[in-house]
Amino acid sequence: MFVRTTLIGTLVALVAGLVGCSGSSGAGTGIRTALNLSRKDSNLRLYLDGQEAKQSKLKKGLTGYAPFKLKESVGTSPVFRYEIIEPKEFGYIKRVSMQIHQKYEADFSDIADYVIFPVDKEDSFKPDTDYDLADLGDDFKILDRHDDEVETVEFKPGWEYLLVFTVQADQSESVQIYFKTK
Numbered sequence: 455m456f457v458r459t460t461l462i463g464t465l466v467a468l469v470a471g472l473v474g475c476s477g478s479s480g481a482g483t484g485i486r487t488a489l490n491l492s493r494k495d496s497n498l499r500l501y502l503d504g505q506e507a508k509q510s511k512l513k514k515g516l517t518g519y520a521p522f523k524l525k526e527s528v529g530t531s532p533v534f535r536y537e538i539i540e541p542k543e544f545g546y547i548k549r550v551s552m553q554i555h556q557k558y559e560a561d562f563s564d565i566a567d568y569v570i571f572p573v574d575k576e577d578s579f580k581p582d583t584d585y586d587l588a589d590l591g592d593d594f595k596i597l598d599r600h601d602d603e604v605e606t607v608e609f610k611p612g613w614e615y616l617l618v619f620t621v622q623a624d625q626s627e628s629v630q631i632y633f634k635t636k
Contacts, residue, residue, distance in 0.1 A: 487515045495519065496629050497543050500619055501535040503528040507631040524633040530609045531588030536619065538581045545624025550579040554607070557614035567615070568607050569597045609635045 495514075500507045505524045513520035534552075538544065551571040555562040570590070572578040577593035579585065587607035590596065598604045609615060613635055620628040 486518075496522070497539050497627060498619070498621070498629050499537040499539065500617075500629055500631055501533075501537075502617070502631070502633055503532040504535075507629075507633075522629060522631045524631065527634045527636040530611055530635050531586070531607060532609075534579075534585045534587055535583065536579065536581055538621075541581075543625055544621060544627070547578075547621060547623040549575060549622045551620050551622075552579075553618045553620075554609075555616040555618070556610075557616070562616045563599075565599050566618075567599050567609075568604075570594055570607070611635050 495509065500522065502524060505526060505528065507522035507524055509520040509522055511520075549571065551569070553566040553570075554568045555565070556567045557563075570587075571594065573593055573595050589606065596604050596607060615633055615635070617631045617633065618628055619631070620626070
């Protein structure tokens, strides 16, 4: 996996350098691409049904940002997990929550299909722990798009969704994942 990522990064930098050298902005484009690839966009790793959300290295190198996506479809009630790469970067973590939006026409709905947050701050989503969205238990509150409390998260098969995961802390972070259900 490391070899593949390194190879892709090298190829993108080479292509960008060649393209950059042909114009008047020359080295600037190549340097910008290398800087884009070296920048870390998130201090989190997010997983659904065991799949890590990833960015396209090519798109990130050329444009500066690439959305996090899952390669394969997930179940209609997937298992969620997150990891913190460098915990000290967050400082004091106040709350961890998530929102899930359904694709609507060419974009995603502004109204979340589900908002999930802990009932008590101490029962927040913990890193390196699997959370079955079909059975989160009494520690979490799940609101649907009508702000009614529901017991479980169930996605429609074959639909596209956007999950927004937020860590509210001294140094807060939100990560968006695009995914599709089976």
